[in-house]
Each structure stands twice: as structure tokens, then as C-alpha cells.
Amino acid sequence: MFSDSPLIIALDHPSLDAALCLADRLDPSRCRVKVGKELFTRSGPDVVEALHGRGFQVFLDLKFHDIPHTVASAVQAAAEQGVWMVNVHAGGGRRMMEAARERLARHGLETRLIAVTVLTSMEAADLAEVGITTTPAEQVERLALLARDSGMDGVVCSAQESSRLRELCGDSFLKVTPGIRPSFADVDDQRRIMTPREAMVAGSTHLVIGRPVTQAEDPMMALAAIEQELAGSEV
Numbered sequence: 001m002f003s004d005s006p007l008i009i010a011l012d013h014p015s016l017d018a019a020l021c022l023a024d025r026l027d028p029s030r031c032r033v034k035v036g037k038e039l040f041t042r043s044g045p046d047v048v049e050a051l052h053g054r055g056f057q058v059f060l061d062l063k064f065h066d067i068p069h070t071v072a073s074a075v076q077a078a079a080e081q082g083v084w085m086v087n088v089h090a091g092g093g094r095r096m097m098e099a100a101r102e103r104l105a106r107h108g109l110e111t112r113l114i115a116v117t118v119l120t121s122m123e124a125a126d127l128a129e130v131g132i133t134t135t136p137a138e139q140v141e142r143l144a145l146l147a148r149d150s151g152m153d154g155v156v157c158s159a160q161e162s163s164r165l166r167e168l169c170g171d172s173f174l175k176v177t178p179g180i181r182p183s184f185a186d187v188d189d190q191r192r193i194m195t196p197r198e199a200m201v202a203g204s205t206h207l208v209i210g211r212p213v214t215q216a217e218d219p220m221m222a223l224a225a226i227e228q229e230l231a232g233s234e235v
């Protein structure tokens, strides 16, 4: 049975064994899992296969950003592994996103395809240093509209932008939000953050949560606390 929970747990572990050790304590009917750059670079497709074998839907968070042909081929390779969701950087532009979308369609692959807008670790000063002089909120809006018009199923953004994107792009456009910080957790390197409950109320469709669970003294207790907070939210 697949999860209809909004929770996606980021398995940011340095090895296959460490990731599976946590996955074996999670219930695939209560959350999805995310495989990112570190784990995939160390373990490759084996980790995806192992998680599928345990009944999890997998978000392969490799944030592809390259020329259109290369990204389309990488997205196809990810989708052929049967992952639930894969992503690209919206900053790669319309032609890149359209090529990825067309490749999935041509091969009848139903993996959800979303685009990263502005990383949740970035604030205005970080954008200014790379030559973007608008606010993070404005830049997220611009890239989300481009992503929607290029055929993406949704975006990665911070929960601080979810409410505006719900107005602009509708409920069914996915708003996948990392930078989720329950009141008990450290901010770490994240900058545009919200609590799980605030994020759901704001219109996030999925919450990506890593260290607040994976680095907690008792990961299962941390996850239960988040679920309890969500059960009380009016969404």
C-alpha cells in the first residue's frame, strides 16, 4: 500500500546500510523517502531497488541541470528505475524542462517531474552574489511559472512561497518543500524555513524532512511528533 502522507523522509546517509537501517524502521504506508546526491553517488541504483523492495515510493532528488539532451536522458534513466518522482533545476530553462517532459511522455513513463526553484538554503544575499537582485519570493514565482509552462508537475520551493504558488498555479501543482523545521529542531544550513504545520496550512503538498528526523536521538519519536503536529493542522 502506497503512502498518501505528505511526508518525504530524506535519507541523507553516507552508505546503503545506514540508509536501510533507518528505512527498516519506517513504514512505507506512512511516508515516502528521498534519495539524494550523497547516497546515490555512493550506492547507485541499488539503493533505489532496495527501497522499492521494501515498499517505498522514492523521490530521486538529483536536481539535474545540464543541456536539454543530457537532462532528458538522465530523467529517462531515473524514471526507468521506477522512481515516484525526479527533479531538474528550473534554472536550466524552458527547453531543458520541455525536453525532459517530452522524453517521459515519449516512453510512457509516469514518474512525476518537478523543478527546483530557489534552494531553501538561500536568502536574498546569496542570490545577489550570483547576480540575481530580486527577492527569493520573486525569483521562486518566476521560475515556478516557467516550470508550469514547461510542463512540470510542480516545483521544489520553500514553504514560505507555497501560499503564493497555490494562488498562481493551483492546488494540483505540486509544492514540494524542504526547509521544514519542527520547533524542536536546529535550523542547520537552511534559511527559508517553516514548521510542518505552518507548511501544510500554507499549501505545501509535500514536506521533505531530513536531519530533524535522521539526526534525532530517537528518529521514530521525532517522526511521531511531526505526525502528531500534522494531525492537528487544519488542511
Ligand SMILES: O=c1ccn([C@@H]2O[C@H](COP(=O)(O)O)[C@@H](O)[C@H]2O)c(=O)[nH]1
Residues within 6 Å of the ligand: 010, 012, 036, 116, 118, 119, 120, 121, 156, 157, 178, 179, 180, 188, 190, 208, 209, 210, 211, 212
Ligand atoms: O531547495 C532545496 C532542495 C532540496 N533540499 C534537500 O532536502 C533535504 C533537506 O534536509 P534537511 O536535513 O531537512 O535540511 C536535503 O536532502 C536537501 O538536499 C533542500 O534542503 N532544499
